[in-house]
Amino acid sequence: MLLVTGGAGFIGSNFVLCSLASGAEPLVNLDKLTYAGNLRNLEALRGDGRHTFVRGDVRDRPLLKQLLERHRPRAIVHFAAESHVDRSILGPGEFIETNIVGTWSLLEEARAYWSALPAAEREAFRFLHVSTDEVYGSLAPSDPAFTESTQYAPNSPYAASKAAADHLVRAYHHTYGLPTLTGNCSNNYGPYQFPEKLIPLMIRNALAGEPLPVYGDGLQVRDWLFVLDHCEALHRILAKGRVGHTYNIGGASEKKNIDVVRTLCAILDREMPGKSGSYAQQISFVKDRPGHDRRYAIDGSKLRAELGWTPAETFETGLAKTVRWYLDHAEWVEDVTSGAYRTWVETNYARRGAA
Numbered sequence: 001m002l003l004v005t006g007g008a009g010f011i012g013s014n015f016v017l018c019s020l021a022s023g024a025e026p027l028v029n030l031d032k033l034t035y036a037g038n039l040r041n042l043e044a045l046r047g048d049g050r051h052t053f054v055r056g057d058v059r060d061r062p063l064l065k066q067l068l069e070r071h072r073p074r075a076i077v078h079f080a081a082e083s084h085v086d087r088s089i090l091g092p093g094e095f096i097e098t099n100i101v102g103t104w105s106l107l108e109e110a111r112a113y114w115s116a117l118p119a120a121e122r123e124a125f126r127f128l129h130v131s132t133d134e135v136y137g138s139l140a141p142s143d144p145a146f147t148e149s150t151q152y153a154p155n156s157p158y159a160a161s162k163a164a165a166d167h168l169v170r171a172y173h174h175t176y177g178l179p180t181l182t183g184n185c186s187n188n189y190g191p192y193q194f195p196e197k198l199i200p201l202m203i204r205n206a207l208a209g210e211p212l213p214v215y216g217d218g219l220q221v222r223d224w225l226f227v228l229d230h231c232e233a234l235h236r237i238l239a240k241g242r243v244g245h246t247y248n249i250g251g252a253s254e255k256k257n258i259d260v261v262r263t264l265c266a267i268l269d270r271e272m273p274g275k276s277g278s279y280a281q282q283i284s285f286v287k288d289r290p291g292h293d294r295r296y297a298i299d300g301s302k303l304r305a306e307l308g309w310t311p312a313e314t315f316e317t318g319l320a321k322t323v324r325w326y327l328d329h330a331e332w333v334e335d336v337t338s339g340a341y342r343t344w345v346e347t348n349y350a351r352r353g354a355a
């Protein structure tokens with residue numbers, strides 16, 4: 001039995017789906033269902049007795065205690081978070097609450113549960129914390145990629161909240177011996193990603209005939225990883241990672257934002273040609289994100305050497321699959337982008353104007 005938090009979000013739902021598809025153990029999925037959590041992502045599991053969904057908050061300690069005692073998981077995989085940098089800039093409060101207080105609440109309840117386990121189960125128990133490369137800050141073009149010993153230098157409220165959570169996880173291992181593991185991953189993309197993030201937002205806007213808002217000069221670099229490759233890395237870390245260690249996870253696929261957007265337009269031009277020429281005509285440079293990190297890059301050699309993990313998808317194959325998924329799931333996009341989504345888009349992009 002696994003306890004997964006945030007398993008109705010983008011990466012969490014991919015993790016839940018692929019864990020159960022591989023015939024693995026049952027899991028309890030605790031998710032608050034914020035705007036980013038969507039039970040439609042888990043429709044394929046309807047009627048599957050191995051999946052227990054619980055709507056709840058990771059800050060709710062009595063609920064956490066009850067779930068741990070009732071289901072007695074052998075591990076916790078902690079995805080639940082506020083995850084969008086732009087939202088953290090507009091309003092950091094929820095990020096402090098969920099990412100810091102929520103992680104602390106989960107650590108406290110996990111520690112109490114783990115301490116009381118019989119010796120063999122205590123030995124086998126794991127707390128896997130899902131984190132980000134943004135904790136390391138921003139790289140100059142010629143800097144070496146982030147390693148696990150790169151100094152933390154978080155720049156956005158989101159990154160700072162994740163860094164705080166990472167430090168708490170580290171402290172619970174160091175002080176109490178809680179068997180923790182942390183993955184610091186680069187930018188994910190793939191099915192079920194909420195269309196506030198670069199790739200699904202651009203696909204949605206392109207097809208809707210709306211502007212494709214590229215921040216600043218569009219020359220910021222991200223290291224892109226297909227979401228199922230991330231899930232596979234997490235499975236390996238959970239199975240064989242060294243307790244107390246952190247693992248960087250990356251796609252070895254550094255791309256400039258503007259190149260990502262142009263590539264997306266080219267794929268869409270092929271797959272779903274627009275009526276008035278290339279989707280690239282919709283590209284619009286807008287005011288930059290405040291404090292925008294210039295470049296992220298991951299040195300994945302530790303994960304490769306210790307656990308033999310490398311991504312199965314290249315950026316080209318992963319992106320083609322992703323575009324196909326969004327083209328085939330227009331209804332999902334429609335469903336998640338009504339109501340509160342429109343308000344968010346108006347607030348975020350209205351203040352940007354032209355670059």
Ligand code: NAD
Nearest residue numbers: 006008009010011032033034036037057058080081083188
């Ligand atoms: P997401 O925003 O798509 O999903 C987050 C999920 O957490 C949602 O289902 C939401 O309902 C749930 N949630 C939020 N607050 C909660 C609370 N208080 N209690 C319980 N559930 C709550 O995020 P994602 O992109 O899937 O990211 C998952 C994790 O991976 C996060 O911890 C994020 O920091 C990390 N991460 C994301 C990326 C990426 O590129 N998306 C890369 C590296 C690391």
Ligand code: DAU
Nearest residue numbers: 083084085132133134186187196197198213214215220257
């Ligand atoms: O690096 C890992 C992180 O990647 C995760 O920890 C975060 O949860 C995840 O959201 C992501 O953060 P980014 O800020 O890198 O992702 P986002 O998709 O928001 O933006 C990617 C890049 O594209 C970034 O440089 C900002 C730019 N961008 C984004 C949007 C939404 C644009 O130019 N225009 C846009 O409209």
